[in-house]
Amino acid sequence: MNALWSLTLAPLPLGGTYLLKRAWATPDQNRAWFILAGWSVMILAIAASVPLLGVARGPFSVLTLGSVAALALVAVGVERRDARKKVVRELAPEPSDRKHIVWRGWLRGFLAGPLAGVAALGCGLAVAICAPGQIQSRMVVGGFMIPFLWAGGMAWTLSDDKILRACAVMTGVATVTLGAAFLKGAL
Amino acid sequence: MDGSSAAARTKGKAAKPIWPKIPAAFVRAMLAGHSALGLAFAALIYLVCFSGSIAVFTYEYQRWEQPAGPVLREVSPRAADAAFREALAKTPGAHELFLRLPEPAAPRLSVRAEDTKGHERTWIADASGKIVAEQNTPWSTFQAELHTALHLPRAWGGFIVGLTGVALLSSLVSGVLSHPRVFKDAFALRWGGSKRLQEADLHNRISVWGLPFHLVVSLTGAFLGLTVIIVGVLALATFRGDTSKAYALFRGPTVQDDPRPAQKVIDVAAILARLRVVYPDGRATYLVVEHPGEVGQHASGNIVREGRLSRGETVVLDADGKILGEVGYESGSVGMRLLSAMTPLHFGWFGGWPVKVAYLLLGLGLTTVTSSGVAIWLARRRDKGRPAPRWERVWIALVWSQPAAYAFSALVSLCSPTPKPVAAWGLATFAACALAIAAAPAALSIALRRISAGLIAMVAVTHVALHARQMADPVGWIVDAALLATALGLGATTTVRTPKVFRARKFD
Numbered sequence: 001m002n003a004l005w006s007l008t009l010a011p012l013p014l015g016g017t018y019l020l021k022r023a024w025a026t027p028d029q030n031r032a033w034f035i036l037a038g039w040s041v042m043i044l045a046i047a048a049s050v051p052l053l054g055v056a057r058g059p060f061s062v063l064t065l066g067s068v069a070a071l072a073l074v075a076v077g078v079e080r081r082d083a084r085k086k087v088v089r090e091l092a093p094e095p096s097d098r099k100h101i102v103w104r105g106w107l108r109g110f111l112a113g114p115l116a117g118v119a120a121l122g123c124g125l126a127v128a129i130c131a132p133g134q135i136q137s138r139m140v141v142g143g144f145m146i147p148f149l150w151a152g153g154m155a156w157t158l159s160d161d162k163i164l165r166a167c168a169v170m171t172g173v174a175t176v177t178l179g180a181a182f183l184k185g186a187l
Numbered sequence: 188m189d190g191s192s193a194a195a196r197t198k199g200k201a202a203k204p205i206w207p208k209i210p211a212a213f214v215r216a217m218l219a220g221h222s223a224l225g226l227a228f229a230a231l232i233y234l235v236c237f238s239g240s241i242a243v244f245t246y247e248y249q250r251w252e253q254p255a256g257p258v259l260r261e262v263s264p265r266a267a268d269a270a271f272r273e274a275l276a277k278t279p280g281a282h283e284l285f286l287r288l289p290e291p292a293a294p295r296l297s298v299r300a301e302d303t304k305g306h307e308r309t310w311i312a313d314a315s316g317k318i319v320a321e322q323n324t325p326w327s328t329f330q331a332e333l334h335t336a337l338h339l340p341r342a343w344g345g346f347i348v349g350l351t352g353v354a355l356l357s358s359l360v361s362g363v364l365s366h367p368r369v370f371k372d373a374f375a376l377r378w379g380g381s382k383r384l385q386e387a388d389l390h391n392r393i394s395v396w397g398l399p400f401h402l403v404v405s406l407t408g409a410f411l412g413l414t415v416i417i418v419g420v421l422a423l424a425t426f427r428g429d430t431s432k433a434y435a436l437f438r439g440p441t442v443q444d445d446p447r448p449a450q451k452v453i454d455v456a457a458i459l460a461r462l463r464v465v466y467p468d469g470r471a472t473y474l475v476v477e478h479p480g481e482v483g484q485h486a487s488g489n490i491v492r493e494g495r496l497s498r499g500e501t502v503v504l505d506a507d508g509k510i511l512g513e514v515g516y517e518s519g520s521v522g523m524r525l526l527s528a529m530t531p532l533h534f535g536w537f538g539g540w541p542v543k544v545a546y547l548l549l550g551l552g553l554t555t556v557t558s559s560g561v562a563i564w565l566a567r568r569r570d571k572g573r574p575a576p577r578w579e580r581v582w583i584a585l586v587w588s589q590p591a592a593y594a595f596s597a598l599v600s601l602c603s604p605t606p607k608p609v610a611a612w613g614l615a616t617f618a619a620c621a622l623a624i625a626a627a628p629a630a631l632s633i634a635l636r637r638i639s640a641g642l643i644a645m646v647a648v649t650h651v652a653l654h655a656r657q658m659a660d661p662v663g664w665i666v667d668a669a670l671l672a673t674a675l676g677l678g679a680t681t682t683v684r685t686p687k688v689f690r691a692r693k694f695d
Contacts, residue, residue, distance in 0.1 A: 143410060150353045151360055159217065
């Protein structure tokens with residue numbers, strides 16, 4: 001039954017993506033209307049999936065199938081270029097040109113890995129131990145925050161050119177959150 | 188994501204961009220972080236993504252490896268009880284028996300038991316509950332364990348996979364923040380011309396349109412992988428390091444352990460019948476019987492209901508079939524319900540086969556994103572006059588080693604009476620990577636794709652030759668047909684003419 005409803009709903013995100021692609025490919029005076037219609041059909045697909053597939057199951061099914069539909073439309077519109085012609089260069093963003101200094105590399109790795117991980121663990125623990133609510137919910141929500149915060153910390157510490165600032169913030173967060181968690185120390 | 192792309196579209200007058208303008212310095216800094224992280228974890232992310240894409244169909248591989256069945260849509264409680272008792276008789280002293288009941292994705296009745304020496308065995312039963320065969324699915328187990336723990340000790344393997352999930356999630360964050368043309372290039376896929384721009388288009392389009400899936404699988408994967416360390420630290424802070432107390436919070440009602448022999452062994456039929464009465468809208472998918480034959484014997488039944496994004500509700504019952512309570516995966520707190528949704532969300536086991544196929548395609552898309560990310564970095568180096576030919580060869584060898592290694596391990600698993608798929612996989616991966624010493628990237632790519640296609644086709648043909656006469660499960664034929672189609676498709680990619688610019692650079 002799930003498979004049947006998923007397939008029945010699949011044309012909706014496909015149609016929504018098609019309308020968005022139409023707006024993208026032909027930027028005329030109707031562009032805004034196509035964008036509005038495209039997103040409206042997407043929202044309709046998600047709304048329709050709730051009674052048919054379930055409150056959480058439906059939207060996730062539609063988002064998954066919608067991603068495939070969108071990628072299929074992207075693939076259909078592939079533009080083949082002549083390899084023999086000289087490619088027109090554009091001003092593409094380039095990564096920051098950092099000087100290769102060994103200690104900065106190691107420090108950045110330490111910040112993004114262990115220190116960001118400890119800081120994220122501290123935040124998760126602080127929520128699990130100090131936040132209000134049921135024990136299991138606190139633990140799961142706190143646990144769920146850890147990979148997300150670790151990933152955010154990793155992205156920041158690897159990108160920020162001011163490495164000592166990142167180091168100070170991470171150390172501070174880790175100290176405060178772990179301190180709070182271990183001081184309270186009981187669920 | 189690489190911010191590279193070709194010249195702006197020429198159709199019509201360019202509309203005002205919707206996306207707020209991101210400062211160039213910020214984009215450049217994000218790109219630097221994105222690039223460093225992607226390169227540091229590229230091989231691990233690639234392996235975890237590839238193995239995860241394949242692992243979506245774990246149930247189907249189990250059916251394919253043993254296609255003789257019996258294929259069962261439903262069994263009576265009496266039949267389940269008979270299978271349980273026969274398995275218990277085969278493993279006297281077993282502390283735990285896992286009775287899996289037929290469900291659409293896995294239409295089998297099976298019982299897993301661990302004997303006193305710690306050896307696990309699983310048997311398959313027919314519709315009457317009579318055991319007809321021992322379950323033997325080494326390749327399915329191999330590929331699942333490669334994804335969940337990389338065949339390392341469980342705690343370490345899980346941690347490394349979890350850390351890889353964090354790195355992937357971090358790459359998604361920095362990738363989105365370093366993509367200033369997210370709407371402007373929303374549907375652009377330009378093929379040919381500059382290698383770097385082609386790979387950037389591929390990388391960015393898959394990344395953006397697959398973003399909901401990428402976020403879900405990386406977040407849930409990181410959480411599942413890091414569970415051991417999260418619970419360990421939590422237990423350290425609150426239970427003096429006793430992790431069992433932390434896990435006990437998620438186990439529902441506890442039954443006192445009492446090893447004295449019981450007057451009669453637990454009645455599985457009565458328990459299943461009871462569950463049917465109490466949960467008329469649900470279907471029992473498995474039953475775990477603990478300490479069978481002891482006074483403290485009890486069971487935990489898993490009930491799945493339509494329309495819920497959940498692994499199911501677990502109900503604890505005593506030996507008389509009295510319900511002691513629910514764990515709370517569906518009826519409990521927000522946290523319990525969130526926890527219950529993790530596994531189905533991560534593996535795509537919630538929307539029937541269309542969602543599974545979508546997960547496979549999107550998972551392979553994420554694998555392609557990883558591969559193209561490194562390819563962009565290598566092409567950028569080449570464009571700047573600092574080529575890294577050795578890394579170009581190694582990366583292309585690693586990328587195309589996996590289809591070949593997976594197919595080789597499946598072939599060995601099918602043909603050997605005592606298969607060691609992980610050894611076959613390791614050997615094939617090593618051999619493919621060793622080719623990087625001699626061959627140029629383009630030749631290496633073509634050779635490995637052809638070898639992969641040949642091996643995949645051989646797996647399908649060998650499977651049909653070995654099982655055609657007793658292929659009771661249609662999934663056996665479907666997987667073989669899918670393998671042949673994959674082999675043909677992969678082979679066909681090697682017949683497409685390589686653009687001149689790539690051949691000149693000997694980099695594919």
